[in-house]
Amino acid sequence: MNMSLVAWAIAASEVLFWVVILIGLIARYKFGRKKLGLFFLALTPVIDIFLLVTTSIDLHRGATATVAHALAGVYIGVSLAFGSSMIKWADERFRYYVTKQGDKPAKRYGMDHARHYFKGWIRHVIAFAIGAGMLYGLILYIDDPQRTEAIRGVLRLWSIIVGIDLLITVTYFIWPREPKKVGK
Structure with missing residues (x-):
């Protein structure tokens, strides 16, 4: 395997992640098949396993690790840590904007936004x-x-990014996000 195949595996994993979520949401809300929808939503970790196996096989065969190999690790970490919140985010928006059910997803301001960003x-x-x-x-x-x-x-860069994200988080507590003013 070469770098381009690993990069394609990462791209395919990302696309499959959202396709599986979309199919799960359609099954759940458009066809009323909650168990089938849950099945598709539960497939997201299988995509991570596919990426992990693909990357591991390539490296085991003697490939020099590339940024694509490192991004596979980043992708898996992000997918596992944020996967459930991304699914919840997609679920809320699909339910409101596509099926016209449920409440409009709320925008966050002030300390609520700061706490939410801190959780992120x-x-x-x-x-x-x-x-x-x-x-x-x-x-x-x-x-x-x-x-x-x-x-x-990639590890050095990601460490810096986590630090910058912390600084951004702190700023939301110091200068809370305000609603946009509509006209004067």
């Missing part, structure tokens, strides 16, 4: 812990600094 940052830290743990595991498994330099670079 905590999920980001969890995603980082999962993804970085997998990537460090790959570094230890490959045991060749030259073959894992791309992974180390």
Whole structure:
């Protein structure tokens, strides 16, 4: 396997994630098949396993780790940490905008927005812990600094991004988000 195939596996995983969610929501709301909808929504971790296996096989066969390999770890961490909240987000919007049921998804302001963003940052830290743990595991498994330099670079960048996300989170507590003013 080469880098482009791993990159394609990541892209396919992302597309499949949203396709499976959409099918699950359609089954649930348009056809009233709640169990079938739940089945499709529960398939999202299978997509992560596919990506993990694809990446692992490639590296086991001797490939030098690339940014695509590292992004597979990032994707899996983000998918596991944010997956349920992304599904809930999609569910609320699908129910309101497509089926015209339920309440309009609320916009968050002030301390409510700050707390919500903080919870998102905590999920980001969890995603980082999962993804970085997998990537460090790959570094230890490959045991060749030259073959894992791309992974180390992605880990350094992701560490900085988590720090920047914390700074943004803190700003929402200092300067809470206000509703947009409509006209004067």
